Amino acid sequence: MPDSLDIADHSEYIVIRQAAEQIEEAHQPEEAITNILSLISRQMGLNRGRVLLREKGEHVLKAVYSFGLTDLEISRSRFADNEGISGKVMKMGMPVIIPNIDLEDDYLCRTVDRATLPQETVAFIATPILRKGRTVGVLAVNRLKNRSRSLDRDLGILKLIALFIGEILAVNAIIEKQTQVLKEENEQLRAMAVSQGSQYGIIGESPAVMGALSKAARAANVSVTVLLKGESGTGKEKFSRMLHMASSRQDGPFIAINCAAIPLELLESELFGHEKGAFTGATSTKPGKIEMAHRGTLFLDEIGDLDLGLQAKLLRVLEDRSITRIGSNKATPVDVRIIVASHKNLQESVNHGNFRLDLFYRLNVFPIELPALRDRDGDIRLLARHFLNQANQEYHQNVIFDRGALEFLERYEWPGNIRQLENVIKRAVLLAEDAQMITDALIQRIIREESGIVFNGAPPQAREPAALPPVTVHEEVRVVEPQYEVPMHNPPMSVRENVEMKRSYWKVSESEKDVLLQALERAHGNKSHAARMLNMTPRQYNYRFKKLGLS
Numbered sequence: 001m002p003d004s005l006d007i008a009d010h011s012e013y014i015v016i017r018q019a020a021e022q023i024e025e026a027h028q029p030e031e032a033i034t035n036i037l038s039l040i041s042r043q044m045g046l047n048r049g050r051v052l053l054r055e056k057g058e059h060v061l062k063a064v065y066s067f068g069l070t071d072l073e074i075s076r077s078r079f080a081d082n083e084g085i086s087g088k089v090m091k092m093g094m095p096v097i098i099p100n101i102d103l104e105d106d107y108l109c110r111t112v113d114r115a116t117l118p119q120e121t122v123a124f125i126a127t128p129i130l131r132k133g134r135t136v137g138v139l140a141v142n143r144l145k146n147r148s149r150s151l152d153r154d155l156g157i158l159k160l161i162a163l164f165i166g167e168i169l170a171v172n173a174i175i176e177k178q179t180q181v182l183k184e185e186n187e188q189l190r191a192m193a194v195s196q197g198s199q200y201g202i203i204g205e206s207p208a209v210m211g212a213l214s215k216a217a218r219a220a221n222v223s224v225t226v227l228l229k230g231e232s233g234t235g236k237e238k239f240s241r242m243l244h245m246a247s248s249r250q251d252g253p254f255i256a257i258n259c260a261a262i263p264l265e266l267l268e269s270e271l272f273g274h275e276k277g278a279f280t281g282a283t284s285t286k287p288g289k290i291e292m293a294h295r296g297t298l299f300l301d302e303i304g305d306l307d308l309g310l311q312a313k314l315l316r317v318l319e320d321r322s323i324t325r326i327g328s329n330k331a332t333p334v335d336v337r338i339i340v341a342s343h344k345n346l347q348e349s350v351n352h353g354n355f356r357l358d359l360f361y362r363l364n365v366f367p368i369e370l371p372a373l374r375d376r377d378g379d380i381r382l383l384a385r386h387f388l389n390q391a392n393q394e395y396h397q398n399v400i401f402d403r404g405a406l407e408f409l410e411r412y413e414w415p416g417n418i419r420q421l422e423n424v425i426k427r428a429v430l431l432a433e434d435a436q437m438i439t440d441a442l443i444q445r446i447i448r449e450e451s452g453i454v455f456n457g458a459p460p461q462a463r464e465p466a467a468l469p470p471v472t473v474h475e476e477v478r479v480v481e482p483q484y485e486v487p488m489h490n491p492p493m494s495v496r497e498n499v500e501m502k503r504s505y506w507k508v509s510e511s512e513k514d515v516l517l518q519a520l521e522r523a524h525g526n527k528s529h530a531a532r533m534l535n536m537t538p539r540q541y542n543y544r545f546k547k548l549g550l551s
């Protein structure tokens with residue numbers, strides 16, 4: 001038997017080269033090894049190749065990869081220690097050639113029935129597969145005895161092939177180990193995110209929520225402006241509170257204001273404050289919410305509803321970090337972390353001329369998308385149980401869900417998201433008082449009452465838009481409207497002013513340079529990609545890029 005192989009034959013060269021190439025595919029060992037076994041069968045007539053392995057902790061050697069064997073033959077290919085030729089090769093760590101299987105008592109004909117093989121003389125070759133000098137498996141083949149190449153020569157090739165297979169298995173073991181480490185790390189991160197979320201009362205384990213939580217955790221301690229995007233009731237305020245509580249500003253104030261809930265005439269004074277006598281009814285000096293949030297966090301909800309004049313004033317706060325009260329000409333420095341939220345697509349508002357592009361850049365530095373409840377796989381149950389516990393405690397009840405109720409809750413689309421789920425469950429706890437059981441019929445009745453939707457007796461099919469009631473959300477009053485008069489200095493904008501205002505966001509400001517360049521860097525020089533990151537069209541991006549003389 002040759003120890004070194006003189007590769008004179010062209011087909012042998014092809015086999016070895018192609019087999020070696022399969023090492024690169026080690027991350028898919030099944031495919032790589034089956035390819036090799038198919039190669040030696042097609043090119044060299046070494047048929048029914050099988051790789052037998054003894055898995056960790058097992059005593060039986062069994063065919064794990066093969067080519068040309070039926071499922072039944074594979075399942076029969078099992079050998080105890082020292083059993084049959086394969087068992088002996090495994091035990092001794094030495095190759096074996098059986099020139100004629102019909103004359104060898106130790107050849108058990110277990111895997112392949114003798115009758116299935118050709119009538120002529122059939123040989124069998126088996127060689128150990130080694131890893132770090134230890135036998136980890138066996139490579140075995142059948143071939144016709146009468147062929148031009150000698151059995152010894154075939155064994156020489158098979159030894160090389162066994163080496164490659166050993167290599168594939170070793171590399172794959174490393175990949176699997178690393179993958180396992182990464183999986184564990186991921187699991188740990190997930191668990192951390194879950195516990196961090198629940199620390200701030202955020203319930204949910206779905207991948208969509210995990211993603212939002214880990215982004216929020218990253219943003220918490222950086223003084224970056226965060227834009228929370230998501231439908232109504234998806235937890236934007238909840239997340240903003242988490243961002244505040246998880247930051248170094250936690251001991252400072254958290255001030256929330258809903259830009260859509262306050263009449264335009266009052267909003268400016270509410271945000272910026274006023275001096276005594278600034279307008280009729282301004283009987284005393286009053287600081288605005290921005291000032292009140294000094295050293296803390298200001299949460300501006302529904303920022304998309306801010307009017308264009310106030311958008312310009314807010315931009316100045318972000319740029320100068322100071323505010324000027326109505327009726328004053330003195331700027332007061334403020335140290336405020338601003339978090340904004342919108343259920344509207346702000347990019348669209350920019351395109352429609354309702355939102356300033358320069359302010360949009362400022363706000364869109366760190367967007368976090370909060371998924372709709374229907375997109376949070378598995379979270380509905382968690383949240384439903386959480387709200388049930390809360391309501392039971394609050395109303396001194398001990399109500400439970402029946403199975404149908406939970407199934408219905410999971411199927412329903414929840415247009416009002418978590419707020420709607422919370423309200424429905426609260427009401428269900430109150431209404432189930434007698435039966436102490438929440439049924440799907442009760443839940444349907446509550447949803448029907450709150451939205452006027454009719455289910456026609458049958459529960460709505462999941463994800464059917466037809467089942468969507470209009471978004472009627474029980475809005476909690478979070479900002480009490482102030483009791484003073486409309487400031488006189490702030491009359492409604494004239495048509496000309498309005499046009500001027502709309503024009504202004506086509507102006508390009510120097511302050512955008514950094515944003516454009518940073519996006520380009522993150523996009524590795526790809527402008528379209530950079531544009532997408534900033535929610536702009538490539539044309540908008542290029543226009544600003546050129547205007548600012550960037551290259």
Ligand SMILES: Nc1ncnc2c1ncn2[C@@H]1O[C@H](COP(=O)(O)OP(=O)(O)OP(=O)(O)O)[C@@H](O)[C@H]1O
Binds near residue numbers: 231233
């Ligand atoms: N992940 C969550 N776990 C538990 N409760 C939540 C979660 N998200 C939201 N909630 C609850 O759902 C209700 C609505 O949440 P929140 O007010 O934060 O939503 P929102 O997106 O700000 O709504 P809107 O856009 O209408 O202002 C609140 O009572 C909040 O406590």
